[in-house]
Amino acid sequence: MTWRNPLLIVVSLLASTVTPAAAQDTLKIGFFAPLSGFAAADGASAKHSAEIAVEELNAAGGIKGKRVELVTYDDRHDSKEAVSVANKLVEKDGVVGVVSGSYSMPSRVTAPIFAKAGLPMTVAYAVHPDVTKAGPCIFRNGFLGQVEGWAGAESAVKGQGAKRIAVLTIKNDFGATTGAAFIERAKKLGADITSEQVYPLGEKEFSPYLTKIKEQNVDLIYHTSYYNEGSLISRKARELGITAKLEGTEGIDSPKFLELAGPAAEGVTFTTNLNRDDSRPEVQSFLKKYKAKTGTEADMVGASAYDAVRILAKGIELGGSDARAICATLAGLTNYPGITGRIVKFVKGEVTKPVQIQVIKDGKVRSLATIDNPEVITPPVQ
Amino acid sequence: VTTFLQQLINGITVGSLYALMALGLTMVYGVMRVLHIAHAGVFTLGAYAGLWAFRSSGSFWAALVAAMGAATLFGLAMERWVYWPLLRKPPITTLIASIGVFIALEEIYRIAAGPEPYGFDVRLALPDLRVSGLLVTGPQLLVILITGALLLGLWLLLTHTRIGLAMRAVSQDGEIAMACGMSPRRVIAFTFAVGSALAGAAGMLVGIFYNSVSPTMGSVTAYKGLAIIVLGGLGSIPGTVLGALCVGLVETLVIGLVDFPLPRDAWAFLAMIGVFLARPQGLLGVR
Numbered sequence: 001m002t003w004r005n006p007l008l009i010v011v012s013l014l015a016s017t018v019t020p021a022a023a024q025d026t027l028k029i030g031f032f033a034p035l036s037g038f039a040a041a042d043g044a045s046a047k048h049s050a051e052i053a054v055e056e057l058n059a060a061g062g063i064k065g066k067r068v069e070l071v072t073y074d075d076r077h078d079s080k081e082a083v084s085v086a087n088k089l090v091e092k093d094g095v096v097g098v099v100s101g102s103y104s105m106p107s108r109v110t111a112p113i114f115a116k117a118g119l120p121m122t123v124a125y126a127v128h129p130d131v132t133k134a135g136p137c138i139f140r141n142g143f144l145g146q147v148e149g150w151a152g153a154e155s156a157v158k159g160q161g162a163k164r165i166a167v168l169t170i171k172n173d174f175g176a177t178t179g180a181a182f183i184e185r186a187k188k189l190g191a192d193i194t195s196e197q198v199y200p201l202g203e204k205e206f207s208p209y210l211t212k213i214k215e216q217n218v219d220l221i222y223h224t225s226y227y228n229e230g231s232l233i234s235r236k237a238r239e240l241g242i243t244a245k246l247e248g249t250e251g252i253d254s255p256k257f258l259e260l261a262g263p264a265a266e267g268v269t270f271t272t273n274l275n276r277d278d279s280r281p282e283v284q285s286f287l288k289k290y291k292a293k294t295g296t297e298a299d300m301v302g303a304s305a306y307d308a309v310r311i312l313a314k315g316i317e318l319g320g321s322d323a324r325a326i327c328a329t330l331a332g333l334t335n336y337p338g339i340t341g342r343i344v345k346f347v348k349g350e351v352t353k354p355v356q357i358q359v360i361k362d363g364k365v366r367s368l369a370t371i372d373n374p375e376v377i378t379p380p381v382q
Numbered sequence: 383v384t385t386f387l388q389q390l391i392n393g394i395t396v397g398s399l400y401a402l403m404a405l406g407l408t409m410v411y412g413v414m415r416v417l418h419i420a421h422a423g424v425f426t427l428g429a430y431a432g433l434w435a436f437r438s439s440g441s442f443w444a445a446l447v448a449a450m451g452a453a454t455l456f457g458l459a460m461e462r463w464v465y466w467p468l469l470r471k472p473p474i475t476t477l478i479a480s481i482g483v484f485i486a487l488e489e490i491y492r493i494a495a496g497p498e499p500y501g502f503d504v505r506l507a508l509p510d511l512r513v514s515g516l517l518v519t520g521p522q523l524l525v526i527l528i529t530g531a532l533l534l535g536l537w538l539l540l541t542h543t544r545i546g547l548a549m550r551a552v553s554q555d556g557e558i559a560m561a562c563g564m565s566p567r568r569v570i571a572f573t574f575a576v577g578s579a580l581a582g583a584a585g586m587l588v589g590i591f592y593n594s595v596s597p598t599m600g601s602v603t604a605y606k607g608l609a610i611i612v613l614g615g616l617g618s619i620p621g622t623v624l625g626a627l628c629v630g631l632v633e634t635l636v637i638g639l640v641d642f643p644l645p646r647d648a649w650a651f652l653a654m655i656g657v658f659l660a661r662p663q664g665l666l667g668v669r
Contacts, residue, residue, distance in 0.1 A: 036492075036497065037497070038497065038598065040492075040496075040497035040498070041496075041497060041498035171645070197637075197641075199637075200645045200646070200647065202602070203646075204592045204594075205392070205396050205592075205633075205634070205646075207389075207392040207395075207634070208389055208392055208393075208633075208634045208635075208637035208638035209637060209638075211385060211388050211389055211392060211638055212385070212637075212638050215385055228499060228594060231593070231594075232592055232593075232594070235593060239510075239519045239520075239521070240517065240519065241517065256498060256499065259501050260499065260501045260593055260594055262501065262503055262593070
């Protein structure tokens with residue numbers, strides 16, 4: 001054969017290097033996250049961390065000798081987009097399993113599609129209870145809202161000795177479930193809830209809420225919020241001279257919270273699954289790799305996405321590429337060393353693992369306590 | 383009583399921010415009869431420009447000048463290349479163009495600066511004021527003082543200068559003003575410049591007050607601004623200030639004093655609907 005056309009050479013070379021490898025020796029794992037839109041910062045964190053997990057798997061020789069390839073899509077935190085992404089993953093990409101690195105809404109609308117296609121799915125941090133109800137092969141790495149609320153109360157009342165508590169909840173599924181569970185458990189532990197105020201997502205002006213709380217003389221303010229609202233609550237509370245302790249949720253577990261709250265972040269505690277002070281080498285190694293890759297500190301969203309990929313990979317490694325075998329393996333998984341906590345087991349797809357209480361000290365996220373009371377951390381599913 | 387007065391102060395602060403934002407809208411409507419939705423994009427531009435200048439110079443005043451300057455230039459550009467060429471078309475055309483520019487601006491900010499919010503942490507030289515149990519925090523004081531100064535400046539401009547007289551004249555009746563020898567074109571451009579400068583200042587103040595500058599920070603303000611200018615009377619400047627303060631106060635007092643299940647953003651629109659039904663010309667509008 002004589003090569004006359006240089007373009008032809010290039011095309012043939014490309015074809016010869018790419019096709020054979022992709023056809024046989026790769027395992028495709030589907031992944032979606034909100035890479036644009038208001039949640040893009042979380043989407044980026046999830047994507048970088050999932051990539052770290054895949055790089056590690058491949059550096060160690062892949063899964064059973066097969067290279068792992070992450071097929072990534074942007075769901076734009078939009079339900080229609082998420083559905084079309086899910087259909088693409090099922091019909092076109094031929095993935096062996098799927099990881100949701102996204103919020104509740106995209107996870108909730110796509111879970112039934114994957115369940116119907118018989119694909120195993122792991123969910124990094126989406127909180128809505130319906131996600132895992134879509135099928136028997138959906139496993140959530142993050143906590144249910146109830147568990148987080150109960151753990152928050154445990155820390156506030158038992159750990160931090162709060163007797164009078166004001167509650168500020170954000171008006172969505174996450175806020176309502178977590179807030180209600182907090183109030184239930186805090187009352188049970190003997191604390192007095194002085195007020196519960198609900199504010200809309202995206203609220204910026206917290207002075208009316210906090211001025212009201214100020215005259216209630218509370219020991220602690222519990223707020224379910226994301227980093228935008230959480231940082232405004234912290235700043236405004238300190239500006240108004242409120243000295244009560246502030247406790248939040250995993251919604252504020254982000255370097256952005258530290259940046260936006262500034263000095264007002266000092267002393268704020270929150271419930272989450274990532275313990276920065278965990279001395280296990282896999283945790284410290286992830287924190288370092290994330291920082292090297294992105295230039296910022298890792299957060300729970302990223303660490304959870306990393307775990308979700310590794311859990312699915314574990315299922316494939318132990319169960320093979322048959323979906324049912326993967327499901328059975330994951331359903332029976334015990335004592336799995338996730339970087340967001342050692343997973344005791346999954347109960348109907350819901351994770352059982354300790355809840356971390358982290359505190360901001362000298363501008364760094366540190367460990368305050370670990371809640372492992374089984375009464376609190378056992379997921380409320382029958 | 384103390385709590386009530388404290389909430390009053392909170393409400394006035396929020397109302398001041400609304401007023402700065404909505405004034406440009408009402409002024410533009412006055413001279414051009416255009417609903418300038420992209421005004422909220424100019425507001426966000428002010429915040430980004432102010433933040434950029436503050437980070438490179440470290441000076442609050444340089445940042446304020448940059449915010450107002452960038453907003454002014456952009457406002458003039460919009461007037462020249464978007465609204466003026468479309469002015470002879472039906473009003474819906476300018477409205478659609480304006481919405482389009484606003485959406486494009488939000489996406490441009492997102493691509494240029496990233497989707498996540500930036501902090502705007504200015505160490506203020508202003509102290510917290512404490513008067514018999516009442517607290518006016520430094521940032522609140524800043525917002526109230528700057529708004530007050532800008533409103534005073536605007537009032538002087540409108541009542542004590544020739545261009546101010548011309549602005550009021552064109553706003554009341556463009557054709558008669560033209561017949562009297564005024565050039566509506568120049569008056570309109572000047573109005574855009576002043577309104578945009580106010581929006582730029584508002585954007586920067588909001589960025590500092592909430593320590594957050596993000597691509598979508600203008601979206602709530604965009605539609606709430608419309609409700610406020612309708613409430614005050616389209617085109618009426620004192621009406622807009624009054625409407626903004628009313629909305630800020632009602633939102634704050636309802637949250638602060640009673641537990642009411644309606645979200646705060648609903649009040650401005652309830653008020654707008656009420657005004658349409660009972661007094662279509664607005665609180666202080668004449669027509």
